[in-house]
Amino acid sequence: MQRRNIALAGAALIVLLAVGGIVYATNRDTTTPHFWAKAKATPASVACLAANSKLNVPKNVRSDIEMRALGYLADVPAGTNVDVRIATYSQNTVTGSDHYPARYGTYNFAMTKESDGWHFTDFKHCY
DSSP states (O other): OHHHHHHHHHHHHHHHHHHHHHHHHHHSOTTOOBOHHHHHHSOOOBOOOOOOTTOOOOHHHHHHHHHHHHHSBTTSOTTOOOEEEEEEEOSSEEEEEEEOOTTTOEEEEEEEEETTEEEEEEEEEBO
């Protein structure tokens, strides 16, 4: 009887871990940060997007976009000056460029707004 209970508890634990793994895999954040060395190593094949001063981006939305743009390259040291330039904006999409100091490079980005915030759809080294 005790062996049977131990076997059932073990089987239940395995099933629970398997279900947990499946739930994690299907719900994990698909915007996992990337690293600048890999990003900078890609060829800069497109021109960097220029800021559009005529855009009317609400201050809180601009702040959300900039914070997300700054956080994409996870290993750039905190305090590094980054100039986020927004080229196009609508309520659901934004494009622009991140201008890091020369060591880190410059990148175009595109993001879409989802129920849980802004998510990258593109991030490319630019010149």
